[in-house]
Every structure is written in structure tokens, then in C-alpha cells.
Amino acid sequence: MSKITASVNRAAYPLSVFRYRNFAFVWASTTLVGMGTQMEAVVLAWFVLTRTDSPFMVGGIAAARMSLNILALLAGAVADRVPRNRLLATVEFLMTIFGVAMLLLILSGRLETWHIFAIAVTAGMVRVFQMPAAQSLVADTLPDDRMASGAAFNTLGRNIAMLIGPLVGGILFKSFGAQGAYIAIAALYFVSGLFALNIRSTGSAAGRAPEPLFRTVVQGLKYVKGQQVLWGTLVLALIIESSGWTFHTTLMPIFARDVLGADSAGLGWLLFAFGAGAVAASLGWAMIRNLRHVGKLMIGAVVFWHISILVFSTSQSFYLSMAILTMTGAGFASTQVFLLLALLRNAQAEYRGRVMSLRSLAIYAFAVGSMTSGAMAGIWSAPQAAHVVGIMGIVLVLILAVLAPKLRRL
Numbered sequence: 138m139s140k141i142t143a144s145v146n147r148a149a150y151p152l153s154v155f156r157y158r159n160f161a162f163v164w165a166s167t168t169l170v171g172m173g174t175q176m177e178a179v180v181l182a183w184f185v186l187t188r189t190d191s192p193f194m195v196g197g198i199a200a201a202r203m204s205l206n207i208l209a210l211l212a213g214a215v216a217d218r219v220p221r222n223r224l225l226a227t228v229e230f231l232m233t234i235f236g237v238a239m240l241l242l243i244l245s246g247r248l249e250t251w252h253i254f255a256i257a258v259t260a261g262m263v264r265v266f267q268m269p270a271a272q273s274l275v276a277d278t279l280p281d282d283r284m285a286s287g288a289a290f291n292t293l294g295r296n297i298a299m300l301i302g303p304l305v306g307g308i309l310f311k312s313f314g315a316q317g318a319y320i321a322i323a324a325l326y327f328v329s330g331l332f333a334l335n336i337r338s339t340g341s342a343a344g345r346a347p348e349p350l351f352r353t354v355v356q357g358l359k360y361v362k363g364q365q366v367l368w369g370t371l372v373l374a375l376i377i378e379s380s381g382w383t384f385h386t387t388l389m390p391i392f393a394r395d396v397l398g399a400d401s402a403g404l405g406w407l408l409f410a411f412g413a414g415a416v417a418a419s420l421g422w423a424m425i426r427n428l429r430h431v432g433k434l435m436i437g438a439v440v441f442w443h444i445s446i447l448v449f450s451t452s453q454s455f456y457l458s459m460a461i462l463t464m465t466g467a468g469f470a471s472t473q474v475f476l477l478l479a480l481l482r483n484a485q486a487e488y489r490g491r492v493m494s495l496r497s498l499a500i501y502a503f504a505v506g507s508m509t510s511g512a513m514a515g516i517w518s519a520p521q522a523a524h525v526v527g528i529m530g531i532v533l534v535l536i537l538a539v540l541a542p543k544l545r546r547l
Contacts (some may be wrong), residue, residue, distance in 0.1 A: 151286040153421050160287060160337050166332035167271045168222055168294035168499060170229050172266075173325035175302025177236070178202070180310050180318045181253065182390045183401045188250060192519075195385045196511020201254050205262040207501060209269070213494020214353040216269040217487065221277065222336035223268040229275030229330035235260040236323030243316045250316035256437060268497040273489040274336065276299070276481045288478040289423035296419045296470050300412025300452030307405025367492060370435075371481045372501035373534060377439060379506035380530035384413050384446050384523060387507045391519040397455045410459035414466025422474045430547030431482075433474035436538050442468025443530035450523035479547060 155161045185191075185198045216224060239256050268435040272291065278306040279287045342408045348356075385408065423429065442471040445465040452458045476496075484492040507527075513522035538545055 138478040162336045163274045169329035171298030172302040176306035179303040179306040192515040196508045201257040202261040202460035209494045209498035212266040213269045213491035216490030221270040229269045233326040240319040269494040272493045292474045293419040302404040303408030307401045369544035375531045379502035383506040383510040410462040411466040413465030415470035416472040418467035438471035439534045443527045447527035450520040483534035
């Protein structure tokens, strides 16, 4: 009996991170805001596609949401200077306001395509401050020996959002139109802000003499430059943002309509399958007490992820495509777990905001990759664009593995 009890305790040990009150609120806040963001991504993609009938414009709206990610450098410096919980709450309440603005334009009948792009750009500028604050708070609210579980559960929360958000967004869009979807999106952003207000960790450099913001940014860049594991991990983030990420965001709506003959609800089910694989993988990694060989696992996960994209691009069956997407989601989620853990483990506490802001800045590559993928799908086809995405991701990550040996040995 004692052996059974001990086995149960070992299995349940990773879940005990939720006994840390502040981490539980961080997790709830980031999961809910992620759900709203995922819903908004699929709603905007389908909305723009149906209004314009242009794959390039679908890539354009995805790029617009990330177009001001250059401000991530500033966001990281701010996250290292002010209470991160307050910064997170402010961002999420502002996202609520933008969601309500979009809803009012839809209800008034005055919404035009340029309005969609303008709101997407403005909201994206604010959202840049979310990632450095939220992901730094994972480390701020947990002891060092629980960081691996925290990173895995943080990724799990984001993948739960990816599992539920697109499906609900697609169904709401089909059933109630864009206005019904945006009511839910704004509500999720608002509740996530309430959770952020309950976090009691500041995570800021309190008590230290304030330095000029520009100097704070430069110090962060110099710190990362001197750490091969950190810059190698961030380069890997650039690779996946410009390749694999564009597949399930920009290319998936085009695959759904033009290759698989699906509607917005069908797109939601495809992304649900992707999210299911992501949730399963991140939950599996969360159950491992002490993750080792993170560098090798991270590189392997990227290769697996992009191979699955190549396999998906050959399918013309809706249900086979769903099955393949569970594998794609698993590779995606595994990469996210290892990437976050590598950054949190190897960044000093006073630099975490700036390091995570550089991770956020890597998303800028997504804007370029998204527009390129959309353009390739428009000129050639979605399968051809997916071939380029898959091959590019595999080749670039293998080159990085050679150029950054410390990353492999992490």
C-alpha cells in the first residue's frame, strides 16, 4: 500500500506547483488571455478571407498583429523596472478595450478592412508587453526546483487555449457572426486582467537606482550576446517563428477552404486537433520531474514538427489531416516547453524581462514569414508553401545545432 501511495505522490508532484498561489493566478491569467488571442486569430483570419478572398490579405492580417513587435526590446526593459503583475493586468485590460472597439464597429455596420488592420496593429503594440511580463512571472512565483514544472504547465495552459480557442472561435463565427465571437473574446481578456490583479509578486528591480531605459536595453543585449545558450535559443525561436508558426496560423485557413473544402467550423476542428496534440505533449512533459538534455530534445522537437508539416501537405482527406495535425501540435508544444525552460533556467533573475522580450521580438520573424507564406500560397498553392516552410525549418535548425554546440549540450 505504501508503494502505491508513493507512486501516486510522485505522479501528482508536478501538479503541486498550483499550491503556489501566485503561480496559479499567473497560469489562469495567461491561459485565458491566450484563449482570447487564439479565438481572435482564427476569427480575424476567416473574416478577412471571406471579405477579401485574398490569401495574401490573410497573411497580412496575421503580420499586422505582430508588426510592432520591435517594441519588445522596450517591453522587456519595462518589465525589469516595474511590477510585472501590474504591467500584465494593464495589457489585458487594454486588450479588452480593443476587443470592445472591434465589436462596436461590427454592430454599427461601419467596419471596413482598414479598421481591422488598424485595430490589429494597435492591439499588437500593446500585446508586446504581455509575454515578457507573463513568462518572467513564471520564474518569479516559483522556487528554482519547480521551474521545469512551471514552464511545462505554462506551455500547457497556452496549448489548452490553442485547443479550445480556435474551435470555439470558429463555431461562434459560424453561428453568431463576428460580433458573437468578439463578445466572448473581450470577456476573456477582461477576466484574465482580473486574475492578473491578484498576483502578489512584483518581479521588478525594486530598490535599485533607476537607470535610463536605453541603457537598460543595451545591458540586456550585451548580456545575451555573451551567453551562447541564450542567443542560440533565441535564434531557434527566430527559425520556428518564420517557418513552423506560419503553418497553423496563416496557411491553415487556406488549407481548410481550398484543399479540404471546409468552412470556419471545419477550420476550428482542424486547429482543435492541432491543439489536442499540443496539450497532450505539454502535459506529458509537465509530468516529468526533472527534464534533462533540454537542448537535444529542443532540436529534435523542431525537426519532428517540421517533418509533420511536410506530411500534412500531402493529405487531401479532412480526417487524415486532423490525425496528422495532432503530431504537428505535439512537436510544436514540445518545442515551446524546451525553449521556455532553456531561457528561464539560464537567464539571471534581473535580466529575465529583457531575455523574454527578445523571445517576444523573435515573433517579428513571424510577420515576415506569415506574409511570405500567404504570398507563396497565393502564387503557387498552400501545399507548395507548406513544403517550403517544412524544409526551411529543418535545414536552419540543423545549421544552428552545428554553430551553437553549447545549445546541443544543454
